[in-house]
Amino acid sequence: MTHMDNPSISVVLPLYNHAHYIASTLQSVLEQTSPVDEIILIDDGSTDNGFSIAYKMLRDEPRATLLQQENCGAEKTLNRAIGLSQSEFIAVLNTDDLFLPTKIERCRNIICNHPEVDFVCGGIGIIDEKGGRLSDGETVEWLQRASAFQKKCRTLDLAFLNENSVTSTSNMFFSRELWRKCQGFQPLRYCHDLDFLLTALCHHCVMIDMEQTHILYRVHRKNTIKEDLLKVRLEVAAVMANTMKTNSARLLDAERLSSDLPLISEILRSKNNAALLATLQLLRNNCSDRHDFYTLLKNPKTSECLIQQFM
Structure with a gap:
């Protein structure tokens, strides 16, 4: 089938020391209203028991592939997982975040109705370490400022040059062909998502689907972006x-x-x-x-x- 009819979709999950969150993350994938075709999870040298939790949840799941490797970083892990996947489209999910139940269904519908689109991202909810929704705080206020600036811009390039309001690779759904044209995720620890996003704008049509929340982004003390300002x-x-x-x-x-x-x-x-x-x-x-x-x-x-x- 072509992606206009019923696009095949793989979810790729780079796991690193998220034992506290991995069960709920995987549950959010398994409970999608439109099931994914493939699940690729790679543990990037974790020192906790997150991989064991993931294995127990997915060992009888025929769509799932689980691998372990020595730590090499998020961008290399993502590129490896995408390279191993077989689907036409890729949905990334970091293992401390959550998909909303209709995330994949929404992306499928967009691609079917807008075949020119090769990259989709959507609305974002912010949650705390325990999964509670946040309506204020530093991250919420930052996202509001970024969205307000975006409304003033004639192009998404300017908006994203200001701030990455897409927020996370968890909010990225894109075609395999676009990933190839962008030459994958680049060797950046903190901004590989921003680079991929800005490069994608040069190649294909990007749709910002703000009418529906796609993901819940988890704010916690060990967010990678907080490591070294x-x-x-x-x-x-x-x-x-x-x-x-x-x-x-x-x-x-x-x-x-x-x-x-x-x-x-x-x-x-x-x-x-x-x-x-x-x-x-x-x-x-x-x-x-x-x-x-x-x-x-x-x-x-x-x-x-x-x-x-x-x-």
């Missing part, structure tokens, strides 16, 4: 530098300077990283592609030098 800022600036090189025509239109420039100025002021960004653009110009650029920044000597100089 300086390195997070460096990766954000690197993705911005790459985007300004590769998406420049989509970010700034000479015929729309009066509307685009205030937004770009607001983005740059909010990041407060003009010197770092200019330096990263010079480094990006000396690299053959974004993969080489991000690999350069993963070198501890390079990243430490940039952090010491500009942060």
Whole structure:
């Protein structure tokens, strides 16, 4: 079947030290109103018993493949899982987040009715460590600000250059072909999702389905994004530098300077990283592609030098 009729869908789950959450995460996949065709779970060198919990839940599930590996990072784990999957479309789910019951059904319907769309993301609910819904707090307020800015933008490129309001790879549903064109997830620990999103905008049609909540994003003390704020800022600036090189025509239109420039100025002021960004653009110009650029920044000597100089 083609994806216009009944698209096949694989859910990929990169598991790392989420023993407290993995059962509810998997339950949210198994309880979908439109069942997925395949479940690929890879444990990325966890030190807890999360894989054992997952194995007990899925050992009799014919759609499931479970693997373990030495720790190598989220982006490599995602790329391996997607490479092993067989479906036309991929839904990512981090093992501390949850799908809403109609997530897959909604994405299937969108693809069937809009065959030009190759990437879907939707509304987000925020939950705490115990699964309780949050209506206020830092993450909720950040998402509200990001959504408000997006409404002012003529393109999603500008909106996502400001903030990744998609929030997480858990909110990403995309075609295998798009993943190939984007050359997979890049070697970034914190911003591989933002890079993939901005690269996807250059290749295919992205739909933001805000009419329905797709996922519940869990806020807890061990969220990866909270590990090292300086390195997070460096990766954000690197993705911005790459985007300004590769998406420049989509970010700034000479015929729309009066509307685009205030937004770009607001983005740059909010990041407060003009010197770092200019330096990263010079480094990006000396690299053959974004993969080489991000690999350069993963070198501890390079990243430490940039952090010491500009942060």
